[in-house]
Amino acid sequence: MKYPVEFCNVSKSFQRGEKASLLRDAIPLIFKRFQKGSFPDKKFWALKNLSFKVEKGETLGIIGYNGAGKTTTLKLLAGIMKPNEGEVVTQGRVSCLIAAGAGFHPLFTGRENIYLNGAIMGMKKKEIDRKFDSIVEFAGYGLYDYKKFIDTPVKRYSSGMFVRLGFAIAVHVEPEILLVDEVLAVGDFTFQRKCFEYMNSLKKSKTTIVMVSHSLSHIVNYCDRVILLRDGGIDAEGSPEKVVSVYEAEVSKKMNWTSAGNVPASKPRGGVILEKVKFKGAELIEGCIKLNYLQNIEIKFSYDTVSYPMDDVTFSFTVYRKADGLKCFSVFSDKQGFSIKNSKDSVKIILKKHNLLPGNYVFDVEVRSLKANVPLAVHRERNVIVQNPSSQYLPSQLYGVYHPENVSWFTG
Amino acid sequence: MVPRQEKKAENLFEILRELFKYRELLFKLTTRGIKVQYKQTFLGIVWAIFIPFTSMIIFAFIHKAKIITIDTGSIPYPIFVYCGLLPWIFFAGSLNASTQSLVNYASLIDKIYFPRAIIPLASVLSKVIDLVIASIFLIVLMVIYNIELHIAILAVPLILFIQIIFVSGLALFLSMGNLFYRDIGYIVSGIVPLMMFVTPVIYPIQMGSKQLQGVMVGLNPMIPIINAYRDLILRGRLPNFTELAIAVSLCFCLFFISLFWFHKKEHLFAENI
Numbered sequence: 001m002k003y004p005v006e007f008c009n010v011s012k013s014f015q016r017g018e019k020a021s022l023l024r025d026a027i028p029l030i031f032k033r034f035q036k037g038s039f040p041d042k043k044f045w046a047l048k049n050l051s052f053k054v055e056k057g058e059t060l061g062i063i064g065y066n067g068a069g070k071t072t073t074l075k076l077l078a079g080i081m082k083p084n085e086g087e088v089v090t091q092g093r094v095s096c097l098i099a100a101g102a103g104f105h106p107l108f109t110g111r112e113n114i115y116l117n118g119a120i121m122g123m124k125k126k127e128i129d130r131k132f133d134s135i136v137e138f139a140g141y142g143l144y145d146y147k148k149f150i151d152t153p154v155k156r157y158s159s160g161m162f163v164r165l166g167f168a169i170a171v172h173v174e175p176e177i178l179l180v181d182e183v184l185a186v187g188d189f190t191f192q193r194k195c196f197e198y199m200n201s202l203k204k205s206k207t208t209i210v211m212v213s214h215s216l217s218h219i220v221n222y223c224d225r226v227i228l229l230r231d232g233g234i235d236a237e238g239s240p241e242k243v244v245s246v247y248e249a250e251v252s253k254k255m256n257w258t259s260a261g262n263v264p265a266s267k268p269r270g271g272v273i274l275e276k277v278k279f280k281g282a283e284l285i286e287g288c289i290k291l292n293y294l295q296n297i298e299i300k301f302s303y304d305t306v307s308y309p310m311d312d313v314t315f316s317f318t319v320y321r322k323a324d325g326l327k328c329f330s331v332f333s334d335k336q337g338f339s340i341k342n343s344k345d346s347v348k349i350i351l352k353k354h355n356l357l358p359g360n361y362v363f364d365v366e367v368r369s370l371k372a373n374v375p376l377a378v379h380r381e382r383n384v385i386v387q388n389p390s391s392q393y394l395p396s397q398l399y400g401v402y403h404p405e406n407v408s409w410f411t412g
Numbered sequence: 413m414v415p416r417q418e419k420k421a422e423n424l425f426e427i428l429r430e431l432f433k434y435r436e437l438l439f440k441l442t443t444r445g446i447k448v449q450y451k452q453t454f455l456g457i458v459w460a461i462f463i464p465f466t467s468m469i470i471f472a473f474i475h476k477a478k479i480i481t482i483d484t485g486s487i488p489y490p491i492f493v494y495c496g497l498l499p500w501i502f503f504a505g506s507l508n509a510s511t512q513s514l515v516n517y518a519s520l521i522d523k524i525y526f527p528r529a530i531i532p533l534a535s536v537l538s539k540v541i542d543l544v545i546a547s548i549f550l551i552v553l554m555v556i557y558n559i560e561l562h563i564a565i566l567a568v569p570l571i572l573f574i575q576i577i578f579v580s581g582l583a584l585f586l587s588m589g590n591l592f593y594r595d596i597g598y599i600v601s602g603i604v605p606l607m608m609f610v611t612p613v614i615y616p617i618q619m620g621s622k623q624l625q626g627v628m629v630g631l632n633p634m635i636p637i638i639n640a641y642r643d644l645i646l647r648g649r650l651p652n653f654t655e656l657a658i659a660v661s662l663c664f665c666l667f668f669i670s671l672f673w674f675h676k677k678e679h680l681f682a683e684n685i
Contacts, residue, residue, distance in 0.1 A: 023593045079525035082679035102523045107451050120438040120524055
């Protein structure tokens, strides 16, 4: 079987240090080279022996630190650069979203730029004629009236409108291979949504997508497989959840940083200390708490305080989706009966069948002051993985965070 | 639809075929060059006539005032000089523009794949329009000086084609040179005006010896090209075939060598620009 994208032992080096960009500097360098016989090796290997394949219709995510070789990989795929060693093979038309708006001339109108940029991306005039309205509509999605500006030079466009147009043209190339490099960070919320909808429709029509992003939630939501690059080689490869959690765990270890993805941190006021938070029935592996899908959650925690008794307190348990900080739910203890009477005591919360879909979550246990509406103490579990030991439970048509029960569909 | 090539073009034929596939882009970039040039200027396309016209006025004045004496035979000097200035200004203008062209398109080269040769070629072609517009005034001069038209004038497009091939060959080479070493651009803008003095632009070039004439023609194809324009348009006769044949073979060799070399190096452009 032929893969639409294939990297075979690809290495790519760049010159380290300053490179002569004037003849004045280059000529002495040539003499030096003759004198010494050899040239000091000032190569920097951006990619080293990198091999991977992408299947037709698959979406591959590439993550990694700055300088890991992500953009170089995309540029090699786009044919902008050639590898020093190895082979890059692509089958079919490539469209590259590194380039949104790159070919625009500021003096030209939106209309002229659509034709110009379309031609740069390899579209014929007839093809652009046919897609013109659709491009304008895409660019103006969610805006009041984009069409009004289509005959205005793009130098008077807002930067968001500019990028919208560039992106709209790039996606209309109808590529067989789409390369996306962190461009979705621009554009407003409606436009981002539109782009992802479009990428989903491309996915359905078996377009192969290679996506580079620092937004781990996008990676988890849209990729079928993820590669973690490090120093030009593959560090980890596999399902998005797995690779992203490896990456996150490493980041938090490296920076000694409270990595909780995009979950906002709350600052406890103090006065109460939470000790010994125990999850019953959960595995504890390398700082991760692993829960099974549709299991019970049972958390027991002890507190320690000097300012007792306290009447206006409540205990709460909150679950966030780790990737984007979505608050899945938050439950509070009853106002009565949960006052702090002693210096030390413990509280237990049980959720029968938690109904969270498999994925990564952050759990917060809080003691809150009701009157001041501030947390007094917070315990955060940053790496909670809900796993699915036997996939038979999980219906295939279930996405999101919540498992609704007793769903039936009827016709008529 | 232009499916991206899986294999890179290997020989000249394949390189030309790839360029042909991207002809619409060549056309688009050419018109882009023309539009950009005229979009924000007050005089617009009048600029195309302005430079050759003022140059002609100055040289005609120098000639009339007897500051220099130039023998142009039966041809009135103003039309003689204008007919030489047109191809020369095209040559100098397109060479200067195309040398900078790759660097000007840096943002594209860094981000999208397409045959890079399109860029210098388009910048040469977009200067042809200036030549065409400025030629309108040549027709006016021909009417004023009552120049008889000869059937040979039909061969002018052929000479223009040869000149475009020559300029394109240089443009491919120099734009690539300027991408790697920016002082190529300074060298070009310094040398090209000097070249005018060894080209029959404002005066005819007649060498004492046949050998020297041959060497000059071999080194500077613009000599037979400009002579050919004058022969066809003003003198109503066919140009010197030996000289022209030397120029033609030189121009085509230069063009194909440049194109091939350009193609071999173009994958290095993105990281060196």
